[in-house]
Amino acid sequence: MREEVRQIQRLLEEQIYIADAAIATALYLSMALGKPLLIEGPAGVGKTEIAKSLAKALDTKLIRLQCYEGLDATTALYEWNYPKQLLHLKLEETSPASEAEKEAAIFSEAFLLKRPLLQAITEHERAPVLLIDEIDRSDEEFEAFLLEVLSDFQVTIPEIGTVTATHKPHVVLTSNRSRDLSDALRRRCLYHWIDYPSLEKELEIVRAKVPLIADALSRRVAQVMQATRAMSLSKIPGVAETLDWANALVALNANELNDEIMAETIGCFLKDETDIATFKAELPRINAD
């Protein structure tokens, strides 16, 4: 294994992110080749967490763009600060400045509201981590626009000119696969898939993130979660839910998973009535294992 890959793994572990060789390799390649990293996987397996931990590990800024349907350039890239522009014009009403001068004044950087993409490009100190979260929730038009920005990391603002990135940001995109992303975007990115963790890995995560939990209990929690994911549920709980549950158990000073504790905390990882019914029906079988 390359020393750099091992180093990334170590750095992430310092941020309490349990990184396997696969994710460390993906991050290394993404940084070394300067390509965005597209991370896919079911909800709650820690896709967003990777970008956050990476930013902390590199001691750099995390700039996050949360995608949703209808997201457009004015929310993702930049917008003019209209109230400020209006006020400025009012204040300058009596000034002898020409129309062109006034125009130049209000369409300058001081009146620009930088949205995440422009922030990432104009970050001066060092390359930030740009997290484009849940790209599958944006629409196709936005994807095409994003492709343009990601290909050369420069943006043209008609009134100001072309802004080029001084430091190319480390770009991480996440997707829950709720819609097919375009081939063009997929090709532009390196691809990484995160699945639900194995029992051992989940145990490791629980112990790292919830250090106060008793050893035996953490193992039991991980076992129940693994068994739960094998059931036919409408919403399968992710690692985020496991951690919520473990934290709740610690807060309640629980030492074991009896029926009472289970009933009190089941809402931490199952959020659907029929799922809870399915789980309860299968519970005796899990307990027998």
Added chain:
Amino acid sequence: MLMSEIESLVRFCRDLREHGLSVTPAEVVTAAAALQIIDTKDRDEVFLSLRNILTTSVDDFPIFESLFATFWSGLPKKTSDNVQIRRTSPVRATGGLAFFIENWPTSIRASAEPVNLPGASDADSRAEKDFRAFTNHELEEISRIARRIVRRLAQRRSRRWRPVTHGHRVNLRRSLRMSLKTGGELIDLAYKERRPKRTKLVVICDVSGSMDIYSRLLLQFVYGLQNSFAKVESFVFATSLSRITGELKNKTYKRALDRLAANVRGWSGGTRIGASLMTFNAQWLRRIDKQTVVIILSDGWDTGEPQQLAHALAQLKQRAGRLIWLNPLLGSSAYQPVTRGMQAAMPFINVFAPAHDLASLRALEPHLVL
């Protein structure tokens, strides 16, 4: 990098392509660049790196994994010292490699086995259907109906804005610019309005034996929808489900049919609606939301368990904006939905309508507007 290493890589990429992965020359170049900056003695590291670069979806993983073994065993073994090559940045290496790879195929083709490109493969002749038996007039009319339906769907509003001359919301950006002419006084206002929203459409078409005479016509309809509307997903099923969105995205219907015939198996077989819909739910239910209209085209003859069908439809109905079942048999006045499958399905269907002729397709229009 050694020539033989590039040769193995190019061969590997060609293998992947032959097995249906879309590996572009640009990706081959990236892969070659990556091999220079990783530990090529570490099998896992090479595996993970190339998988990051050469696959674009988790669906590609099994094929990649099986072909990687061959690639790895063919890779020349050496100590890490000879990996040390020209210290070039990946970017500079790109130009030379790109040229090399572009011109590469001619030199390895001599030893290569025949290339079996996806899409050009010979389909099982037993399963191949001749779809080309309609008159042109019928085809045109079906496409026209599809286009009209699509236009209706396009009339909803989205969250995006567009500038208009008369509207109810002020477009501040434009107004401000206009105000400069009047010394910063807002005299003329510019307006904006919501862009029209496109409803999503999912079409699941039964192509089993009992549907034979209708499925050809209905596929033309689905093709028409698919090609005039970005957010359509289409599927066919007999005993199992296949997604055909990609196949239908073709300039001509004939080419779409050729690709369908080549890629989809099990035409005119038995019917397992319940099982097929369960497969659909497992893979695609997450994409269904309240802005989605789901259309099932089937006669309801199911050889599977009715409970399974009922369960699948219940799940679908909960997520979808509307669930429409088009049954060609409904066109006959004597027909009653008494098959076990149809009986099980009825409680979950918002609209139950015929689809046996052009008139019935035309009548579909109002049902599709959410």
